[in-house]
Amino acid sequence: MPVTRLGRGPKYQQIADALRQNIDDGAYEPDGKLPTEKELEAEYEASRETVRKALAMLVNEGLVISARPQGHFVRRREPMVFRPQSEFRPRPYTPEMDAFMTQYAAEGREPIQRIEVGIVEPPPEVAKRLKLEPGQLAAVRKRVRYLDGEPFNTNDSYYPLDLVRDSVIMRPDDITPGANEVLADLGYRQVRALDEIYVRMPKPSETERLKLAPGTPVASYITTGFTEEGQPVRVVLSVLPGDRHVISYERRRDLPAENA
The missing domain is CATH 3.40.1410.10 (Chorismate lyase-like)
Known part of the structure; x- marks a missing residue:
């Protein structure tokens, strides 16, 4: 199950770190859909802007794919x-x-x-x-x-x-x-x-x-x-x-x- 882990730094970075850790741990599997922005807002008690900045970090890292309007998905890596x-x-x-x-x-x-x-x-x-x-x-x-x-x-x-x-x-x-x-x-x-x-x-x-x-x-x-x-x-x-x-x-x- 995904676990909420917030560390230090700006809130959007903490959310990105937590989601990244869940991806690394396999809680979110390749091709799996992440929680919606609204769900993440509630889980992390954050604004929509903060959640979007966190998701954008993961997209830029190549960990997550943005497929609007469906949502965000874990990128399947086959190096x-x-x-x-x-x-x-x-x-x-x-x-x-x-x-x-x-x-x-x-x-x-x-x-x-x-x-x-x-x-x-x-x-x-x-x-x-x-x-x-x-x-x-x-x-x-x-x-x-x-x-x-x-x-x-x-x-x-x-x-x-x-x-x-x-x-x-x-x-x-x-x-x-x-x-x-x-x-x-x-x-x-x-x-x-x-x-x-x-x-x-x-x-x-x-x-x-x-x-x-x-x-x-x-x-x-x-x-x-x-x-x-x-x-x-x-x-x-x-x-x-x-x-x-x-x-x-x-x-x-x-x-x-x-x-x-």
């Missing part, structure tokens, strides 16, 4: 598990779908990705990692990935234009074997990758692309792929909203030969 270590794993995918589409369709979800391809002067952070000269152009594949109709993340891949100009990378379609194999066929097989993760607030353009609620932090995940000779051939910029992702790394310790 995407983002696994950077899967980058170089074999890809037995279908002819129609790439890794993202195949994986989440198999989990019973509805994956969609919108792909745009262009030739650009890359951002400084990309040009530096690709070791491009000033004015040197890059090819970019920009993607917004959706699950069940909700934009989950952006995934923008940059390549030195001279490397991929005449390849399928320049087409706005799924690349079934994966970009790694395309680069390998071009003579630039990636054998290692450098991962960088920065946690920050989103840029306005990212808020728009991902339809983020105010106050939603993001993880900016940057991976740079290198050939055996150490040549950088691909930089991928992914923006992962904090309320929609779990970043999962798998690590293994190799034992010394005498202990194996």
Whole structure:
């Protein structure tokens, strides 16, 4: 049963804290309806304005969905598990779908990705990692990935234009074997990758692309792929909203030969 717990701070914050705790405890289940504003006014002895401020806090946090005139509902959270270590794993995918589409369709979800391809002067952070000269152009594949109709993340891949100009990378379609194999066929097989993760607030353009609620932090995940000779051939910029992702790394310790 929901429990009324009021702590310190402004009244609207106390109400938001109490409702949040009840959501965390499972008293209000995913997709479940919260008490009406009138019921909350009576329960917490608060004005309608105070109750609405509390509910707005929870909406901004992504915990609650406002569906007027029906009311407020607990948001169902089904985070995407983002696994950077899967980058170089074999890809037995279908002819129609790439890794993202195949994986989440198999989990019973509805994956969609919108792909745009262009030739650009890359951002400084990309040009530096690709070791491009000033004015040197890059090819970019920009993607917004959706699950069940909700934009989950952006995934923008940059390549030195001279490397991929005449390849399928320049087409706005799924690349079934994966970009790694395309680069390998071009003579630039990636054998290692450098991962960088920065946690920050989103840029306005990212808020728009991902339809983020105010106050939603993001993880900016940057991976740079290198050939055996150490040549950088691909930089991928992914923006992962904090309320929609779990970043999962798998690590293994190799034992010394005498202990194996």
